[in-house]
Amino acid sequence: MKYRIISVTEFKQNCSLVWCESTHEGALIDPGGDANKILRIVKKQAVRLKKILLTHGHIDHVGAARLIADKLQIPIIGPHKDDKYWLELLPKEAREFSMPRLDKLEPNRWLSDGSRIKIGNKYLSTLHCPGHTPGHVVFYQKKSKVAFVGDVIFKNSIGRTDFPGGCHQTLMQSINNKLLPLGDSFSFIPGHGPVSTLGKERQNNPFLI
Numbered sequence: 221m222k223y224r225i226i227s228v229t230e231f232k233q234n235c236s237l238v239w240c241e242s243t244h245e246g247a248l249i250d251p252g253g254d255a256n257k258i259l260r261i262v263k264k265q266a267v268r269l270k271k272i273l274l275t276h277g278h279i280d281h282v283g284a285a286r287l288i289a290d291k292l293q294i295p296i297i298g299p300h301k302d303d304k305y306w307l308e309l310l311p312k313e314a315r316e317f318s319m320p321r322l323d324k325l326e327p328n329r330w331l332s333d334g335s336r337i338k339i340g341n342k343y344l345s346t347l348h349c350p351g352h353t354p355g356h357v358v359f360y361q362k363k364s365k366v367a368f369v370g371d372v373i374f375k376n377s378i379g380r381t382d383f384p385g386g387c388h389q390t391l392m393q394s395i396n397n398k399l400l401p402l403g404d405s406f407s408f409i410p411g412h413g414p415v416s417t418l419g420k421e422r423q424n425n426p427f428l429i
Contacts, residue, residue: 221342221364225409226261229253231280236368236409239267240340247271247339249359249368250411253283253319259291273337273344274298274327275370276356277306278383279313281411286325295328297337300348303355305385331357344368347398351391352379360402367408367418373399375416378427395428 226235229252237258239246246267251258262269269292272285276299289296307325314322331337333348337359347358352371356379360367371379373395381388399408404419422428 243340245340277303300355349394
């Protein structure tokens with residue numbers, strides 16, 4: 221499975237374009253905004269988008285999801301249903317951040333722990349990793365040893381837990397019991413900032429030592 225990171229909006233959010241190299245069918249993970257920029261890169265990469273995947277419901281990760289989904293007539297998949305609160309809050313969040321108007325969003329399919337998503341001839345697996353938000357999920361591909369972790373963990377840091385529904389203890393359980401067991405060799409693409417590996421974070425992340 222191939223991927224390309226697209227940095228969007230003033231939040232410098234990592235939207236990920238992922239695709240199957242044999243079919244060139246792909247998906248967008250967390251298109252937080254800048255829809256035109258995203259679609260230009262998708263076209264340049266010659267990927268046929270088939271779905272949009274969401275790790276969680278925060279506006280900086282879902283801001284362009286409905287626009288792109290409607291334009292291409294593709295489904296929105298994820299996050300876990302426990303993030304319904306955040307997806308219903310999008311109109312208020314858009315006003316507060318002076319972003320373009322957004323409606324409440326409900327995905328075509330909610331995800332749960334162990335859900336699988338087909339992309340061409342490849343599959344992404346899902347881990348329910350609450351803590352940053354109650355319905356946060358992580359996508360990973362075992363063969364490629366790559367995970368798309370949203371705002372669960374970052375290089376030398378972890379996700380905030382001071383938002384409604386956040387919980388530091390729950391987040392640490394998600395990291396220690398769900399993410400780290402994937403293995404030290406797994407690379408991860410966070411929602412913001414540089415790529416790292418689980419092994420490096422196990423050794424160097426001050427929140428995990």
